[in-house]
Amino acid sequence: MQGVDFVQGEVSVTTHRDHDDLLSSGLGLDGLKGAPAPFANPAHPTSPELRRRAIQTSWKGIADLGPLGGYGTVYGGVPDVPGREYQAFAKIPGAYQPHRVLVQVPDHFDHAHRCLVVTASSGSRGVYGAIALAGAWALPRGCAVAYTDKGTGSGYFDYADNSGVALNGERAKRGTAMLEFEPAETKGEGIAFKHAHSGDNPEADWGRDVLQAAQFGLAMLDRAFPAQAPFTPQNTRIIATGLSNGGGAVLQAAGADAHHMLAGVVALEPNVHMPDRGSALYDYATEAAMWLPCALMDARFASAPFARDANGAPHVAWAARCASLHAQGLLKAAAPEQQAAQAHAHLRRAGWTDQAMATAAASTALDLWRAIGAAYASAYLHRDAANMPCGYHYAAVVNGKPAVADEATRASWWADGSGIPPGHGIGLLGGTDASADPHLVGITCLRKLWTGNDADARALHASVRALAAKLPRKDLPMWVLHGASDGLLPTAFTSEPYVAWLEAEGRQPLYWKVPYAQHFDAFLALPGFGDKHLPLLPYGYVALDRLWAHLFQGQPWPSALPTPAGTARGAGALQKGMLGL
Structure with missing residues (x-):
């Protein structure tokens, strides 16, 4: 052999x-x-x-x-x-x-x-x-x-009981078996997973x-x-x-x-x-996280699946995003309809098509952009679970509140998890404030890791350059x-x-x-x-x-x-x- x-x-x-x-x-x-x-x-x-x-x-x-x-x-x-x-x-x-x-x-x-x-x-x-x-x-x-x-x-590591996933898919404590993902032995807390926290x-x-x-x-x-x-x-x-x-x-x-x-x-x-061609996922995902909720308020997307709530009305959180972008001076218009039109025009200039935006209503409604941004930023900056960018962290949750996962929930992660939480009893926490648009503060921070020029932004860009195809x-x-x-x-x-x-x-x-x-x-x-x-x-x-x-x-x-x-x-x-x- x-x-x-x-x-x-x-x-x-x-x-x-x-x-x-x-x-x-x-x-x-x-x-x-x-x-x-x-x-x-x-x-x-x-x-x-x-x-x-x-x-x-x-x-x-x-x-x-x-x-x-x-x-x-x-x-x-x-x-x-x-x-x-x-x-x-x-x-x-x-x-x-x-x-x-x-x-x-x-x-x-x-x-x-x-x-x-x-x-x-x-x-x-x-x-x-x-x-x-x-x-x-x-x-x-x-x-x-x-x-x-x-x-x-989905070999998630849970600091609550110091366990991860063995080769056979079963949970095992650190030190008792080789694990799919075993973070450095620190006094961490919450949940760590390989894509975001491996350091690689x-x-x-x-x-x-x-x-x-x-x-x-x-x-x-x-x-x-x-x-x-x-x-x-x-x-x-x-x-x-x-x-x-x-x-x-x-x-x-x-x-x-x-x-x-x-x-x-x-x-x-x-x-x-x-x-030097196309755009990196981190670039357009963080831009989408900021701008798509407002752009999708535009009337042209009224019939797109997920672009309106269950009653056919605009999502309240998306209207709040338009107001936030206006308050920051990123949108000049005062009327919500015009704000949506300006956000739409911004994304068109960035390369988005109406066809892509309409389908992206699903990813926006399911909060995928924020989940991608937080996990990929941590990976690109080689951060561990206790030191993620922009104040984010992952924890077991019950009814949206941090908790300790029960054995059944923990045991099912390897089979049911998607590899990037939230989901299956794990929440993405942090990166919020008490405003009407609570997620914007974290998303803005993630976006600045791409548009900024501080040490973290330069490190993130270096990681993105390293993954370019040859x-x-x-x-x-x-x-x-x-x-x-x-x-x-x-x-x-x-x-x-x-x-x-x-x-x-x-x-x-x-x-x-x-x-x-x-x-x-x-x-x-x-x-x-x-x-x-x-x-x-x-x-x-x-x-x-x-x-x-x-x-x-x-x-x-x-x-x-x-x-x-x-x-x-x-x-x-x-x-x-x-x-x-």
Whole structure:
């Protein structure tokens, strides 16, 4: 077996057959759609129970499994795929904290077409966070899949009982087991998590995490099939795919692939940043946190989902934001309607489109911008949980008030958490005052870390420069797909400047800006939201099909391919013709 000297501790090997498979842990599509997979003892769930629930949570967080969404009928599927899993903690040289790597090897691995798909979790999710994309496409085809949580994940550390998450997903006290995330031993309090508090700026290493996961995948294939070893990039095609932050991770990997491990890359809605082009996530997220609540008060967004309250009236908090910006002299108009128009014009000048703003009403209503800003600022400034920027901190909460988490809540975090609180009994606290617009003081502080020039602002900019993607090799097949209506990672800031940069440097990436697709397929199950949109996953599956045909069947890789002309789903169920494929 090939050396994997970056592995920390032991490699866990588990088998998954007989109502406990790789793709759905035995739940099947109907089970994935259903209620959360139960724990026999909620205070002490077993490792298999946690795994099943983590897989279900990852599916529900990424794919549209709603009754109108068409998953399993119009596109995709969740067949039973028995096999083995190999899991370990791995560490990038110089890093303080490990990233979790996991390889799924199906029993029906296709030895005639040796294929390893490597992927990274979307958002800050745990290690199964890309299963609905990479696992769903690869495992039924007979490919193995190597996952990394890319230094993020839901292995939250709770100072209240000095516990984190062991390799098997169960809670463990510091010193009793190797933990997914173990902060420095201080008298901290509240909750710490790896993305924000590792001290590593993990985003800068996402590409290396992906390449390490690919190495781990080859080594585990050697272990699974010793008679066919060695598995190498020369005899095993390695396809990299991911979406959102995972899409950015595989593009980082493409630029860092000095040994030509990767045979092709398919990136969906990537969070990608490059030198002197586009905008960094921290820049447009903190600007959105300040300005979007007011801009969305404009009448042109009255029918956008989440842009008005349950009674169809403007959000009171958003009106307060307009007043705050006026009081600060950032908006000149006195009338609320004119303030909203001026805020809208400000964001248009910054590069936002009306299409992106309309969809971003969901992210604004769900307070995602503030959550992103606080966590990423802490990561970029290498802060620990007790010293976050702008007065923020995380704590267990009950009814919105700081508390000590009960055992059942704490035990469920690894399976249910998104990797960035708030949620599941953890609150984002601080960064507020007693005004009518309580969050503005913290958001303004976060924004000044980008626009200012003090030591913290300079350090944050240095961290953002460190995560810029590098150019991939010229002959690497690449396909970037992005929803035209993405309101979280707008194409104008991410995919479009990235693709333009590649083309200017003599590369020929394929690029689909998919009409009516947006960032969160899972949101399409929400009432009124799916009517206006299409899922992005089916386009990703098609791109992977095309890459497979090129790598294994000799089909030529096109220099260009028109984007399919889909149509919005409407109020009824998704039909195949709507996708335009």
